[in-house]
Amino acid sequence: MTLTSATDKLLPRPACLQRLAGALMLLFALWGGTGCWSVSAAAASPPASSEYQVKAAFLYNFMKFVEWPSDGLATPGTICLGILGRDPFDDALDEFKGKLAKGRKVVVLHFRSVEEVKGCDILFICPSEKGRLSQILKLANNSRMLTVADQEGFCEAGGMINLLFIKNRVGFEVNVAAASRAKLRVSSQLLKLARNVFE
Numbered sequence: 001m002t003l004t005s006a007t008d009k010l011l012p013r014p015a016c017l018q019r020l021a022g023a024l025m026l027l028f029a030l031w032g033g034t035g036c037w038s039v040s041a042a043a044a045s046p047p048a049s050s051e052y053q054v055k056a057a058f059l060y061n062f063m064k065f066v067e068w069p070s071d072g073l074a075t076p077g078t079i080c081l082g083i084l085g086r087d088p089f090d091d092a093l094d095e096f097k098g099k100l101a102k103g104r105k106v107v108v109l110h111f112r113s114v115e116e117v118k119g120c121d122i123l124f125i126c127p128s129e130k131g132r133l134s135q136i137l138k139l140a141n142n143s144r145m146l147t148v149a150d151q152e153g154f155c156e157a158g159g160m161i162n163l164l165f166i167k168n169r170v171g172f173e174v175n176v177a178a179a180s181r182a183k184l185r186v187s188s189q190l191l192k193l194a195r196n197v198f199e
Contacts, residue, residue, distance in 0.1 A: 051165060051170065052088050052089045052090065052092050053092045054170045055089070055092075055150065055163050055170060056089050056092035056093050056095070056096065057096075058163060058170065058172065059081060059093070059096075059122065059124060059148060060096045060099070060101065060106065062122065062146065062148065062161060062190070063079050063081075063101035063102065063106070063121075063122065064101050064102060065186065065187035065189060065190035066146055066179070066184055066185065066186055066187065066190075067184065067185040067186075067187070068121065068144060068183075068184060069144065069183045069184075073104070073121050073144075074118075074119045074120060074121050075107075075119060077104055077105065078104050078105050078106070078107045079101050079102060079104040079105070079106055079107070079121050079122070080106075080107045080108075080109060080119060080120040080121050080122070081093070081096075081106065081107070081108050081109070081120065081121070081122045081123075081124065082108075082109045082110075082111055082117060082119075082120030082122065082123045082124065082145075083108065083109070083110045083111065083124050083126065084111045084113075084114065084117060084123055084124065084125050084126060084129055084136065085111075085112075085125065085126030085127070085128040085129040086126050086127075086128035087110060087126060088126060088127065093108050096108070114129075114132060114135060114136045114139055117136075117139065117140070120145060121144075121145060121146065122145065122146045122147075122148060123136075123140050123145045123146070123147050123148070124148045124149065125140075125147065125148070125149040125151070125154075125159070126149075127149075127150065127151060130151055133149075133151070133154070133157055133159075134157070137157060137158045137159060141158060141178065141181065141182055143182070144182050144183055144184065145182070146160055146161065146179065146182075146184055147159045147160045147161070147178075148160065148161045148162070148163065149161075149162055149163070150162065150163040150164070150165065155173050155174070155175040155178070155196070155198050156175075156198070158175070158178050159175060159178065160174065160175050160178045160179045160182070160184070160186075161173070161174050161175070162174075162175075164195060171194075171195045172193075172194055172195065173194055173195050173196035173197065173198070174186055174190070174191060174194045174196075174197050174198065175198040176191070176197060176198065176199050177198060177199055178198075
């Protein structure tokens with residue numbers, strides 16, 4: 001697995017981001033620095049709710065920049081985000097329920113155990129499930145789910161997108177090889193914004 005680091009690359013200006021990815025929300029358009037969104041410029045340690053509000057918006061935007069095979073989405077007319085484990089988002093995901101991504105309505109499901117996981121297109125693996133990560137990825141990566149987490153070493157373990165929280169900023173890294181094995185294609189526009197890309 002090859003790691004390509006984007007840590008030292010500057011992001012395009014907001015206007016360029018809009019041209020590259022017109023569907024991105026204001027969140028992405030206002031990014032700055034090295035592929036990260038600042039949760040709070042003033043607070044050294046923002047509350048978890050602020051961090052996860054930003055991460056919720058990232059999850060919604062990931063839906064727009066990943067291509068599933070024609071028969072890959074679980075349910076016609078919807079795109080389903082599954083949350084596995086103890087949900088850290090509180091009500092941050094409520095804003096995106098029913099919104100459109102790729103012309104499909106966003107649905108959010110919650111799962112308490114990996115055995116319950118079914119019918120979702122994106123699976124966010126909560127920090128509470130870290131001890132079962134290997135088992136979860138084995139199941140999820142045999143399907144066409146985009147796996148996302150915010151856990152150190154997630155991409156190295158075979159996860160697809162890992163959300164990062166570094167110096168009061170939220171960013172992400174992508175394991176392109178893992179996504180490709182699941183027949184998923186990550187947009188080059190999204191890869192340009194990633195801090196690290198594993199190939």
